[in-house]
Amino acid sequence: MKPVEGGVTAPKGFRAAGIHCGIRKNKTKKDLALIVSDCDANVAAVYTQNVVKGAPNRVTKEHMKAGNCRAILCNSGIANTCETDGVEKAEQMAAAAAQLLGVKTTDVAVASTGVIGQPLPVDVIAAGLPQLVGELSPQGGHDAAVAIMTTDTYPKEAAAEFTVGGKTARIGAIAKGSGMINPNMATMLSFITSDCAISSAMLDRALREVVGVTYNCLVIDGDTSTNDMVILLANGQAQNAEITGAGPDYEAFEAALLSVCRSIVKMLAADGEGATKYLECHIRGCRDTASGRVLAKSVMSSSLVKTAFFGADANWGRILCALGYSGVDFDPQKVNVSFHSAAGDILVCQNGGSVEFSEELAKRILSEKEITLTIEMHEGEAEAVAYGCDLTYDYVKINGDYRT
Amino acid sequence: MKPVEGGVTAPKGFRAAGIHCGIRKNKTKKDLALIVSDCDANVAAVYTQNVVKGAPNRVTKEHMKAGNCRAILCNSGIANTCETDGVEKAEQMAAAAAQLLGVKTTDVAVASTGVIGQPLPVDVIAAGLPQLVGELSPQGGHDAAVAIMTTDTYPKEAAAEFTVGGKTARIGAIAKGSGMINPNMATMLSFITSDCAISSAMLDRALREVVGVTYNCLVIDGDTSTNDMVILLANGQAQNAEITGAGPDYEAFEAALLSVCRSIVKMLAADGEGATKYLECHIRGCRDTASGRVLAKSVMSSSLVKTAFFGADANWGRILCALGYSGVDFDPQKVNVSFHSAAGDILVCQNGGSVEFSEELAKRILSEKEITLTIEMHEGEAEAVAYGCDLTYDYVKINGDYRT
Numbered sequence: 001m002k003p004v005e006g007g008v009t010a011p012k013g014f015r016a017a018g019i020h021c022g023i024r025k026n027k028t029k030k031d032l033a034l035i036v037s038d039c040d041a042n043v044a045a046v047y048t049q050n051v052v053k054g055a056p057n058r059v060t061k062e063h064m065k066a067g068n069c070r071a072i073l074c075n076s077g078i079a080n081t082c083e084t085d086g087v088e089k090a091e092q093m094a095a096a097a098a099q100l101l102g103v104k105t106t107d108v109a110v111a112s113t114g115v116i117g118q119p120l121p122v123d124v125i126a127a128g129l130p131q132l133v134g135e136l137s138p139q140g141g142h143d144a145a146v147a148i149m150t151t152d153t154y155p156k157e158a159a160a161e162f163t164v165g166g167k168t169a170r171i172g173a174i175a176k177g178s179g180m181i182n183p184n185m186a187t188m189l190s191f192i193t194s195d196c197a198i199s200s201a202m203l204d205r206a207l208r209e210v211v212g213v214t215y216n217c218l219v220i221d222g223d224t225s226t227n228d229m230v231i232l233l234a235n236g237q238a239q240n241a242e243i244t245g246a247g248p249d250y251e252a253f254e255a256a257l258l259s260v261c262r263s264i265v266k267m268l269a270a271d272g273e274g275a276t277k278y279l280e281c282h283i284r285g286c287r288d289t290a291s292g293r294v295l296a297k298s299v300m301s302s303s304l305v306k307t308a309f310f311g312a313d314a315n316w317g318r319i320l321c322a323l324g325y326s327g328v329d330f331d332p333q334k335v336n337v338s339f340h341s342a343a344g345d346i347l348v349c350q351n352g353g354s355v356e357f358s359e360e361l362a363k364r365i366l367s368e369k370e371i372t373l374t375i376e377m378h379e380g381e382a383e384a385v386a387y388g389c390d391l392t393y394d395y396v397k398i399n400g401d402y403r404t
Numbered sequence: 405m406k407p408v409e410g411g412v413t414a415p416k417g418f419r420a421a422g423i424h425c426g427i428r429k430n431k432t433k434k435d436l437a438l439i440v441s442d443c444d445a446n447v448a449a450v451y452t453q454n455v456v457k458g459a460p461n462r463v464t465k466e467h468m469k470a471g472n473c474r475a476i477l478c479n480s481g482i483a484n485t486c487e488t489d490g491v492e493k494a495e496q497m498a499a500a501a502a503q504l505l506g507v508k509t510t511d512v513a514v515a516s517t518g519v520i521g522q523p524l525p526v527d528v529i530a531a532g533l534p535q536l537v538g539e540l541s542p543q544g545g546h547d548a549a550v551a552i553m554t555t556d557t558y559p560k561e562a563a564a565e566f567t568v569g570g571k572t573a574r575i576g577a578i579a580k581g582s583g584m585i586n587p588n589m590a591t592m593l594s595f596i597t598s599d600c601a602i603s604s605a606m607l608d609r610a611l612r613e614v615v616g617v618t619y620n621c622l623v624i625d626g627d628t629s630t631n632d633m634v635i636l637l638a639n640g641q642a643q644n645a646e647i648t649g650a651g652p653d654y655e656a657f658e659a660a661l662l663s664v665c666r667s668i669v670k671m672l673a674a675d676g677e678g679a680t681k682y683l684e685c686h687i688r689g690c691r692d693t694a695s696g697r698v699l700a701k702s703v704m705s706s707s708l709v710k711t712a713f714f715g716a717d718a719n720w721g722r723i724l725c726a727l728g729y730s731g732v733d734f735d736p737q738k739v740n741v742s743f744h745s746a747a748g749d750i751l752v753c754q755n756g757g758s759v760e761f762s763e764e765l766a767k768r769i770l771s772e773k774e775i776t777l778t779i780e781m782h783e784g785e786a787e788a789v790a791y792g793c794d795l796t797y798d799y800v801k802i803n804g805d806y807r808t
Binding site for chain 1 (some may be wrong): 453454455458483485486487488508519520521522523532626627628629630705706707708709710711714715717719720721724725726727728729730732733734736753754755756757758795796797799800801803805
């Protein structure tokens with residue numbers, strides 16, 4: 001397996017495009033993306049667990065039930081959520097794209113991201129669609145990644161190549177993140193393509209396995225969005241023998257998917273709203289991975305921990321505090337905490353208590369852009385990782401007046 | 405019932421003092437408080453549910469088991485938490501105070517608040533105790549309130565007078581709050597005194613009832629502290645017939661306790677770290693009070709909701725989002741949201757969707773210092789309230805470098 005360029009258009013048989021259609025006032029910001037598979041693709045998807053669900057989520061979930069997908073249409077700027085005619089508008093988006101592409105409406109997935117509770121100008125989207133379809137290209141993955149951005153400061157794309165059944169296959173992905181990010185059994189918007197031949201059942205299994213340890217272990221601000229969605233398409237153009245069960249082929253596919261999704265999640269964390277630092281929290285020696293994830297996410301969700309990292313302050317007491325209110329039981333007197341970055345390693349807490357360390361070295365380590373917290377629980381053999389970022393003035397600035 | 409001055413020394417038979425003993429470098433900041441009952445007092449207490457518990461919490465819980473208390477000794481600056489000799493030091497604090505006061509060590513409650521994971525200079529506390537005991541006074545409640553402050557910008561005290569069994573009784577309280585505030589079945593530090601005669605069992609019942617709807621409905625930053633503690637003393641000096649069961653006397657006591665604790669909680673919320681606005685979230689028409697509290701606390705915990713209030717932005721979609729991920733099931737299409745302040749009332753969301761409203765009026769309403777969010781669920785008859793504040797640049801500033 002190796003990383004490759006091209007995002008969602010890296011795999012064979014996918015084209016994409018991204019344009020400014022007019023949802024956003026800023027004409028230099030693309031706001032409409034389309035990803036198309038040239039042939040039928042098996043599809044797996046996971047959606048937000050928020051009780052308040054975006055209209056596009058409901059429509060896409062219904063459309064994807066048959067397990068087939070030809071296109072994903074996504075706008076940024078307005079979330080099409082909490083509007084009485086939202087479902088109707090999401091259906092209109094899908095129907096308009098389906099007509100231009102000559103596919104069934106139920107083969108089109110739709111997604112929206114942006115402000116909740118504002119009316120979606122579906123006529124503006126419909127008017128932009130002919131241009132969008134005209135610009136579809138096997139090199140269009142990047143434009144699509146740009147078009148789905150909201151407060152993201154850069155587009156998120158990743159792709160990998162791997163061998164399966166003697167054939168070369170690829171997986172590519174794009175995503176948007178930044179704020180309202182605390183995925184729960186689903187995620188912010190992420191669209192993943194593959195030319196691997198794999199059954200719907202195995203595709204679904206791979207997606208759920210990988211989402212559990214990547215997107216679902218990401219925390220920006222603890223707010224689980226109403227519009228979270230990950231869609232994975234596989235169109236079989238790599239011409240490998242279809243993967244229909246466990247075995248080396250499935251493992252190769254899952255490993256490549258994990259690699260691509262982990263890359264995307266790291267980009268999402270590093271580009272969290274207002275973030276100046278990328279944080280990884282590794283829990284080692286926990287009883288099981290489920291409780292390890294709860295511990296890691298509790299630490300990555302703590303406003304006090306996040307602000308301490310912003311200030312490059314080795315305030316490990318806040319980390320113990322966040323472990324302690326996670327809901328997981330453990331013996332605090334067995335916990336060690338250390339920090340790692342390009343500037344070095346430092347142990348700051350041993351057996352749940354203070355240990356002498358150089359504040360100067362700690363400051364240097366915590367002043368780097370990428371920091372790993374390692375927490376040794378000494379309770380068992382399992383491990384877990386959560387991904388996050390610091391809490392900064394800019395997070396407050398960005399969200400103090402997002403709508404205007 | 406009427407509010408009165410005097411905080412914890414408002415009830416008969418209580419003296420208090422607060423001094424600078426030297427835990428803090430800033431000599432103008434008091435850092436040691438003592439509250440003494442002139443006779444034995446029944447005691448009820450609730451403590452943090454964090455797995456990582458401060459040493460003073462463990463010692464006080466043990467001491468208070470017999471149901472009797474004569475004194476509360478509390479320092480600010482260092483939390484005496486996550487230190488191997490923390491319990492020993494907390495015991496030393498209690499013993500030193502007990503000796504000077506001529507009471508049993510187990511009749512002394514101790515508490516500490518401040519940085520976690522730094523050694524408590526118990527010798528400095530012991531050296532300051534004679535002065536502290538010498539300054540004990542029936543007017544000393546305010547000094548004690550000042551001495552327990554950390555990043556609080558003003559002391560929190562409240563007291564009320566009520567009639568019970570034909571006698572006049574009082575309840576007084578102080579508290580410290582500001583950060584690491586998300587009480588769970590207990591709270592930040594709050595010390596409450598009363599001269600009412602009431603049995604230990606009824607005292608405990610009243611405290612648990614009132615804490616459930618006051619301290620436990622307060623959110624500053626979602627971090628449940630390791631050192632949360634509420635202690636309620638009742639010394640019987642009002643000479644009413646002891647309250648030993650339900651009835652009008654118990655109801656009068658509980659109503660006065662609720663009034664005092666609600667006042668304290670409002671002060672704690674308004675003075676949350678970096679806060680510029682006091683927020684109350686009222687859930688109406690929910691299925692039961694328990695689910696109502698979960699909904700209200702979810703809204704008050706959301707970083708996105710809190711930053712929107714900082715920016716006076718009527719971004720009601722974030723409120724629906726936070727209700728949606730609270731874990732409580734409901735029909736989003738029945739939800740109304742309105743804002744209220746001294747500048748007026750405004751409905752911003754009806755039946756889970758947008759409604760036309762004046763952005764200009766909304767801005768004026770949200771620019772006030774005290775704002776009430778009212779959320780009508782239309783699911784039942786119950787109500788609940790949570791208390792909180794906005795998330796600001798100053799929260800990030802204060803917590804980016806708290807230790808130094």
